[in-house]
Every structure is written in C-alpha cells, then in structure tokens.
Amino acid sequence: MRIIHGLAMIERHHLEILRAVERHGSLTAAAEQLHLTQSALSHAVRKLEQQLDTPVWLREGRQLRFTQAGSQLLGLANRLLPQFEHAEMQVRQIARGQRGSLRVGMECHPCYQWLLKVVGPYLQYWPDVDVDVKQEFQFGGMGALFGHDIDLLVTPDPLHKPGVCFESVFDYEQVLVVPEGHSLADKAWVEPHQLEKETLITYPVAVERLDIFTRFFLPAHCTPARHKTIETTDIMLQMVAAGRGVSALPRWLVDEYARNLPITALKLGKEGMPKQIFLGFRERDESVDYLSEFVKLAREVRWG
Amino acid sequence: MRIIHGLAMIERHHLEILRAVERHGSLTAAAEQLHLTQSALSHAVRKLEQQLDTPVWLREGRQLRFTQAGSQLLGLANRLLPQFEHAEMQVRQIARGQRGSLRVGMECHPCYQWLLKVVGPYLQYWPDVDVDVKQEFQFGGMGALFGHDIDLLVTPDPLHKPGVCFESVFDYEQVLVVPEGHSLADKAWVEPHQLEKETLITYPVAVERLDIFTRFFLPAHCTPARHKTIETTDIMLQMVAAGRGVSALPRWLVDEYARNLPITALKLGKEGMPKQIFLGFRERDESVDYLSEFVKLAREVRWG
DNA sequence: GCCAAACCGTGAATTATTCTCATGAATAGG
DNA sequence: CCTATTCATGAGAATAATTCACGGTTTGGC
CATH class of the missing domain: 3.40.190.10 (Periplasmic binding protein-like II)
Structure with missing residues (x-):
C-alpha cells in the first residue's frame, strides 16, 4: 500500500517483528523465528523508525533496550496480534462452515414452541454457531429470506420460488x-x-x-x-x-x-x-454445513 | 513479508479497504478515499479471499454484500484500526517530546462536573498532555479500559479485577x-x-x-x-x-x-x-507519570 | 590483552509484491 | 435500448521487501 499522506505506517509485520524481538531477545533470533534474515528485520525497523521519526530501541552494547515509543508499540503488538490471529482462525472456521450465525425466522406462533426443542440439541452439536430468532418481517418471511435478513424460515406454508428450498420437517x-x-x-x-x-x-x-x-x-x-x-x-x-x-x-x-x-x-x-412445518432456506446455502445440519437435526427430533 | 507457513494473511491495509468499502458503499469510492485505483483494491481483496479461502463479499448486481466472514473482518477493522491510529498519534507525540494523550472515560453523569474542576489545573501542570473525555462505552467502562479505548475511568462503582487499580479520589x-x-x-x-x-x-x-x-x-x-x-x-x-x-x-x-x-x-x-468517586486505570500504566499525576492531583483538589 | 564469536547496520543486487492502465462484462436507470 | 457506473482481469510498470556480502562493535574466554 503506497501511502500518500504519510499517515498509515505501522503495519502488522512491524508488530510481528517487535514482538519476536522482545520474546527472543535479539534481532537475529527473531529473524530465525520469522523465517527471515536479520538484515530484513533491520531494514524494516529502520524504515519504520524513519517514518515515525523516533527510534524504537537503543543499542546498548549488544543488547537492545526499547525506547518509550518502542514500548508503546510493543504494547500495541501484544494487544493486536492475538486479535489478528484469532480472527484468522474464526474466518477459517466460517469458510469451512463450522462457525457462523444462523438467523431463524418464524411465521407461525406455535412454531416457536417446536423450534425451542430443536435449538437446544443443535447448540450442543454446534457450539460455535449463534442462533438468532426473528419474528417480524416487513416483507414477509420469503422477503426476509431473499433479503438476507434471515437464513432459515420456519413456516407452515411453503411458497416455492426459484432460489429457495423447502423441506418438511414435522407432521x-x-x-x-x-x-x-x-x-x-x-x-x-x-x-x-x-x-x-x-x-x-x-x-x-x-x-x-x-x-x-x-x-x-x-x-x-x-x-x-x-x-x-x-x-x-x-x-x-x-x-x-x-x-x-x-x-x-x-x-x-x-x-x-x-x-x-x-x-x-x-x-x-x-x-x-x-x-406440517417446513424449513426454507436459500439454495446457495445448501452447502453450508451448519445450516443443512440444522435441517437434518430438525427432521430427526421426535416427540414422545 | 514473505510468509512461509501461510498463516499471517490479514494485513492492516486489508482492514483499511474493508472499512472504506463499508463506509463509502463501493470499491470505486473506497479507492478514491484511499488514493488508490479501484483495480488495486480489487486485486488486494481477491488475494485475501484466496488466502482465506472464502469470499469477503458477494456481488449482487452492482452492490456488494458482506459475507459472514467479511462481517467478521469488518468488526476486526473497526476494533483494530482506531488502535493503530491512536498508537501512531501517541508515538509521534512522544517523538516530538510531548507526553501523549489521556483518554478519560466517565460512568456517572455528575462526575463530569467534578472532572471539569480537575482537568483545568491538570492542563496547567502538563501542558503537553492532551485530555480527551469519552462517555459512551459499548462494553462498559471496564471494557473500554481493557480494550485501550480509554486510559482512565471515572466511576462511583469500582469493579475490582486483576489488571486494574482503583483509587478513591473524592468523598x-x-x-x-x-x-x-x-x-x-x-x-x-x-x-x-x-x-x-x-x-x-x-x-x-x-x-x-x-x-x-x-x-x-x-x-x-x-x-x-x-x-x-x-x-x-x-x-x-x-x-x-x-x-x-x-x-x-x-x-x-x-x-x-x-x-x-x-x-x-x-x-x-x-x-x-x-x-465516593473512584479513578480506575490499568496496573501496567501505574508507572506512566502523567497518568499517576492525574490521580494524585484529583485526590488533592478540594472544595470550598 | 587479544581473538573468536555473536551482534547489528548498510548498500547493492535481486526477488516479490503492489499498483496502474487498458479493457471487458454485468447491471441499473433513463 | 442505450449509457453511465461498477467490478474483474491480465499485462506490464513501479515499488517495496528480502538477501547477500561485508564492516563495525561488543563480549567473554584464554
């Protein structure tokens, strides 16, 4: 990213370097852990220092001591890098269909009682999926489905249209x-x-x-x-x-x-x-694991 | 930064792009604000999507709708980018020999009146420290303190937790x-x-x-x-x-x-x-002189 | 006191990445 | 139906990151 107004300067990889240097005590060791050369790190830090107009650390003998500015950045690194890493993990889970949020829309009152029986077991199997139930739709349940306000529609009246699937889950x-x-x-x-x-x-x-x-x-x-x-x-x-x-x-x-x-x-x-109660969802979502598993589980729940 | 194990992939500039697209509604508009071409953004996002193995948004007509993964990243952007920006400001101030800024959060309405009486003298003693008062916190005052949105919390209800100190400053x-x-x-x-x-x-x-x-x-x-x-x-x-x-x-x-x-x-x-009114701050900041001096001064302010 | 080992810094060359330009395809609006 | 707008793509140019090679300093052992 070419910066015009000299504003954005601290990049994630700067923070990675700072953290690695703190952890391993030297540029050389940090370079090894990051699979880079010591020279690369030296260049990177020097450039950052030029942009920030302040040194990040001071050479004392062969030790590096962080300056006040460096400590600030170190604090930033320790706060932000875990968030980057956590987000990457979460996004990967979303990509694999293991995590997400399932917004369920209801079109009939007693459906709610039924849904409660399904949601409980579902949350056990899919601890990383959030379930959110909505009941009011400005343009009806189908509108909400097409408008991506919900991902799943619980209804007794399936209205077949291209792009949505309905499955009967309960008689x-x-x-x-x-x-x-x-x-x-x-x-x-x-x-x-x-x-x-x-x-x-x-x-x-x-x-x-x-x-x-x-x-x-x-x-x-x-x-x-x-x-x-x-x-x-x-x-x-x-x-x-x-x-x-x-x-x-x-x-x-x-x-x-x-x-x-x-x-x-x-x-x-x-x-x-x-x-009958039907579950409707967008055809494109058929391959989303946690959604199709909800439909499957809903079909299996029986009543004693 | 050449990545070996394919792990680090989300970069600050990706977050900048996501945020700009959300704010301005289109890639083209975002590109203009970032002083880049639409093509550059398109390439950057495409590469990110390849690495994450999931789309960030879906083209619907000429609209872009964020996917769940995209929304996740958007959340990350909105949380992290302000911290990058604040850190840059703070480091620049340190570089110029100034002290930085003290962000004070308020949890009670009348505290504000009290604070005004302390801020005045404080600004006299610390001419190179900026004081910024915030009043709305998504996750409460403690959340703001831990999330580094503020540095000092003014509250009548100290909530003792590891990592934060509270000092009573006013009866x-x-x-x-x-x-x-x-x-x-x-x-x-x-x-x-x-x-x-x-x-x-x-x-x-x-x-x-x-x-x-x-x-x-x-x-x-x-x-x-x-x-x-x-x-x-x-x-x-x-x-x-x-x-x-x-x-x-x-x-x-x-x-x-x-x-x-x-x-x-x-x-x-x-x-x-x-x-009583309490001032809360992160334990790690105890040694930050312009912060601990604020607490000290607050304790000394008396009322005639 | 001296030498070898372990650091970090620097400039030039190389490699990788990012950006722009030119263009194409799709779409909403007149 | 046509036009203006928007995003995607490929190729090449521009920029940035990385390595290599080398030099200077510090440290600790002999």
Whole structure:
C-alpha cells in the first residue's frame, strides 16, 4: 500500500517483528523465528523508525533496550496480534462452515414452541454457531429470506420460488381445545356448525393465515360467534380452561399443557386437520454445513 | 513479508479497504478515499479471499454484500484500526517530546462536573498532555479500559479485577433536591415514605445504577409515584425549581446551582448518603507519570 | 590483552509484491 | 435500448521487501 499522506505506517509485520524481538531477545533470533534474515528485520525497523521519526530501541552494547515509543508499540503488538490471529482462525472456521450465525425466522406462533426443542440439541452439536430468532418481517418471511435478513424460515406454508428450498420437517395434527366438561368434550370430533355459538381464541394474525378459518369454517360457510385474539399460548389456554372460549392448536402442544390444565383436544372434522412445518432456506446455502445440519437435526427430533 | 507457513494473511491495509468499502458503499469510492485505483483494491481483496479461502463479499448486481466472514473482518477493522491510529498519534507525540494523550472515560453523569474542576489545573501542570473525555462505552467502562479505548475511568462503582487499580479520589454526599417552599424543604432529612407521592427525576440510566433506588427506596420497600428521566443537569434542576419533581444529586453540585435557582438540599435518611468517586486505570500504566499525576492531583483538589 | 564469536547496520543486487492502465462484462436507470 | 457506473482481469510498470556480502562493535574466554 503506497501511502500518500504519510499517515498509515505501522503495519502488522512491524508488530510481528517487535514482538519476536522482545520474546527472543535479539534481532537475529527473531529473524530465525520469522523465517527471515536479520538484515530484513533491520531494514524494516529502520524504515519504520524513519517514518515515525523516533527510534524504537537503543543499542546498548549488544543488547537492545526499547525506547518509550518502542514500548508503546510493543504494547500495541501484544494487544493486536492475538486479535489478528484469532480472527484468522474464526474466518477459517466460517469458510469451512463450522462457525457462523444462523438467523431463524418464524411465521407461525406455535412454531416457536417446536423450534425451542430443536435449538437446544443443535447448540450442543454446534457450539460455535449463534442462533438468532426473528419474528417480524416487513416483507414477509420469503422477503426476509431473499433479503438476507434471515437464513432459515420456519413456516407452515411453503411458497416455492426459484432460489429457495423447502423441506418438511414435522407432521402434526391441528386440534380444537375445549375445557373439560364442555358439551363437546366427549365427542370424537367436531364439525364447524357445532361451534356457531362459541368464542374462538386465536393468535393475533390475519384471518387468511388461520387454517381454522380457511380449512374449517369457511368451506362450511359458517363462523364462530365471537373471535378474540391473544398473544401468548399460556394465557390462551388459561382462557380456554376457564370456559371463556375454544382454540385451535397443535395436538402436541395441547398434550403438554393438558397435564396441568383441565382441557381436552378434539379432532377438527372427522378426518382431523393434518399440518406440517417446513424449513426454507436459500439454495446457495445448501452447502453450508451448519445450516443443512440444522435441517437434518430438525427432521430427526421426535416427540414422545 | 514473505510468509512461509501461510498463516499471517490479514494485513492492516486489508482492514483499511474493508472499512472504506463499508463506509463509502463501493470499491470505486473506497479507492478514491484511499488514493488508490479501484483495480488495486480489487486485486488486494481477491488475494485475501484466496488466502482465506472464502469470499469477503458477494456481488449482487452492482452492490456488494458482506459475507459472514467479511462481517467478521469488518468488526476486526473497526476494533483494530482506531488502535493503530491512536498508537501512531501517541508515538509521534512522544517523538516530538510531548507526553501523549489521556483518554478519560466517565460512568456517572455528575462526575463530569467534578472532572471539569480537575482537568483545568491538570492542563496547567502538563501542558503537553492532551485530555480527551469519552462517555459512551459499548462494553462498559471496564471494557473500554481493557480494550485501550480509554486510559482512565471515572466511576462511583469500582469493579475490582486483576489488571486494574482503583483509587478513591473524592468523598461527597448525595442529597435530595427539592424546590424552595416545598413541604419538606425545612426538614433536616427525608425518609423514603415521605416521597411516595413525588415525581423523581434522574438521569436516563438503568435503575440498578441509581443509588437513590438501590440504597434508599428499595430497602424501605417503597418507590416514588412517578419516575422521569432527563439528560442534562441544568434542565433537571430547572424542573425541580419549577416544582415538577425532586431529584438526587451530589451536595456540592446542588450548592453551586442553589445560588441561582430556588432549590434546597436535604439529607437522604437521617445519616445521609455518603458516596465516593473512584479513578480506575490499568496496573501496567501505574508507572506512566502523567497518568499517576492525574490521580494524585484529583485526590488533592478540594472544595470550598 | 587479544581473538573468536555473536551482534547489528548498510548498500547493492535481486526477488516479490503492489499498483496502474487498458479493457471487458454485468447491471441499473433513463 | 442505450449509457453511465461498477467490478474483474491480465499485462506490464513501479515499488517495496528480502538477501547477500561485508564492516563495525561488543563480549567473554584464554
């Protein structure tokens, strides 16, 4: 790098020289360790001294004693060189796909509960990967994926487009949750019209994204009497248990809560409502180890 | 520097390029700022990428987007380059027979007022030392000290760790400020429950760092009715004088303002609330005379 | 006290690296 | 569709780094 204004002068290799001289006590020994000649080091230091306009060390007999300026530079060397070395190691790990950050985007509320079960084991296997979960996307999950705001999208609605892959990683059944003792609680399944006088509780998202409407109520041309929205699963199920309404959630999620709350799950329609969770990622990232391993691990996680 | 084992690869000028590209958005613009051609930068980056075995950025149309490896290097650049630059400045000053610069970090708002009183006399005694005050720290004051972003930390909360020394330099009393004519104004001291209907005005920092909470309200299990935050001491005391709330500040600070504003200071609790200001510095710098002299001078400054 | 060994410094020659120039390919915007 | 802008590339010129060869000093042993 040719310097015009004489500003940048201290280079990494100057610091390497200073450190080696301190460690080995002489230019000659430092030169050997750096696989260079003593002359090369001498020239390099002399040039640095000219640019800094101050000696870095003083010859005392055949010893070198660092000047105040030299000590400063030595301190700089001992602080900065390890950082260079550490960064080189990290970048090499990134290059090999062993390290990085995985930004996961979520498009469905209960997906979050599922994700938590995958993230735990994943962090064990990939201690050098940071996982970051995001939930709000200005241009939707696909937009976030294309815009590189996230690397992985968790969604129940794969939207196939060139450049992205979707993999199905989890099959489950969406069920209706009712309080124990509800008039429907002992039925095997429920039909839309049976809910015409009920209050339905959902997460606060657009109706088009709620399968309970698009796949259950609307095809039967009926709706529930009231529709309330609640942010959190816990409160939602507390409300259901208290008889304030019914809700549609994954069966595995309901089963977990049913241990502590008086609630029951019912099939939605005679055949039930099967659903899947998909993971989407950019095709270009297919070869990134820590990403494809996440997808693989996600597929393997099973539920007892 | 000819490298044998292919290890040292990231050079300062690579970091300069990365930083310039981030700042100016394009290779061409970066080249101009560095007084080089676009071609030179392109070659340099390409070589770095070959050595690291990973791209630093990806061309997307005519935009460059940093890869994870690139972002890592960018972080390195932003951390290391300022240190190179500071070291160069400092060495040049040493070369000119000057002493360098003392970078002082502040962790408490009113400390600033105190510091101003010390800096004046200090600059008289050490005409060739520059004093620079910094107030924002990404990793806290201690982080800044260890990271060599500052040389001296002014704080009311010394956090003893190996490698740093703290010295107590100033004892003072924290008092409650109320407007003249306030119902408490003629009391000798105030108890927490007497403030239960008041508005408390503080600097905008975390509650855990406010002694008025940790040492006054919380032990008595009560809180003020409202809590407002204000950046500047002047406005804060204007608000108090106008009857909009009460505040807790050092007595010496209140006394100064009380000459011009209708405000009064009260002891916090019967015994008052004693506080101290500490100066922290790296142990290795203990022998730096212009630094230890600052600490000594700070201890000697008295208040009339 | 003297000599050999171990240092560091210097100039010239050599080798390696960096930079520029000229050019091509891709892309966004008019 | 054309133009202006941007990055990439190869070749050659310019610059910088390194070695070689040698000279001067210091140190310690004999």
